[in-house]
Amino acid sequence: MRVLLVDDEPLARQRAARLLAELDDIVVVGEAANAEQALSEFERCRPDVLLLDISMPGMSGIELAKRLGEYEPAPAVVFCTAYDEYAVAAFETHALGYLLKPIQRDKLAAVFSRLSRLNQAQLSALATMTAEDHDRGPRQQLCVNSAQGMSLLPVSAVRYFYADNKYVSAVHPEGESLLDESLKELEDEFSEQFVRVHRNALVSLAYLQGIERVGVAAYRVRLHGMAEGPQISRRHLPALRARLNKKS
Incomplete structure (x- = not known):
């Protein structure tokens, strides 16, 4: 599984990369410090998953996730943040995981273990669900x-x-x-x-x-x-x- 790390804090990216390196079949293919860099890196390496900070200078992680949801295929998104009040907004973008900083090894492993059981078609289908789909009826x-x-x-x-x-x-x-x-x-x-x-x-x-x-x-x-x-x-x-x- 190819992962792009997006976080404005270098130490946070280093910690995430170190923890991901301990997991099987996970490869970090790029890093970005903000949404603009993330869009460029996404075009370059087309990752399967973004490990994405929410609170960043400029475009927020939630706004970036919505932008990436327009791509075909869209990447899966796992948010990581120091603030738990973003949870509902994050999952409204159909994120597949939500981790609080500092990221804990067991929780990171649990999220990626769940993702590894989904094939690429399933990841893309979940990631590209839109807010309009959500508004048409009860949540799924x-x-x-x-x-x-x-x-x-x-x-x-x-x-x-x-x-x-x-x-x-x-x-x-x-x-x-x-x-x-x-x-x-x-x-x-x-x-x-x-x-x-x-x-x-x-x-x-x-x-x-x-x-x-x-x-x-x-x-x-x-x-x-x-x-x-x-x-x-x-x-x-x-x-x-x-x-x-x-x-x-």
Whole structure:
């Protein structure tokens, strides 16, 4: 995988290059200190991936990512920044990774391990998704927090969302991931894909299999691929039964 490093701090580029050199099948093909240099280097070496700083003099990394998204094929982008408030804007450009400085070896390795499982056609397809595509309907991917840092989670993989105090999690086959969104916001956006079963839970209609009794008067959702689904409140039980009847 061919990588272009873009960062206005020489020491940051040196550290990234040193860490990338420890990974298999990764080659740093160029470096740039700003967006203008990055565009020139991109034309010269046509990298597969940009490891891209966000806050730079002149054009920001997010603006540069949008420009590069117009190319065919477009490179994949992994952002690295000292400020986590850029996460949502970064992922709106369909970046495939987001790392906080100073870059940690294990998190960098996790991002590039994920990228290495995608072929060039898949990388290009993800990188060239436009903001207009995003605006046509509900998102296809969510920005989530995990042990490896911030990443993208396909909405199609989510079995259910649930809220626990101030936190909302997406439950999927690989485990759980934290979201920076409320359950109400998710319900409004994904009303055609998820149904509320409790004040603290939304379940995916695609994986909904049925209702099971727990004890004398409690019920849980039965979901494909999950050993146990969330509890159903009495208030939402009639509507859920109606959705199941409609589905069958």
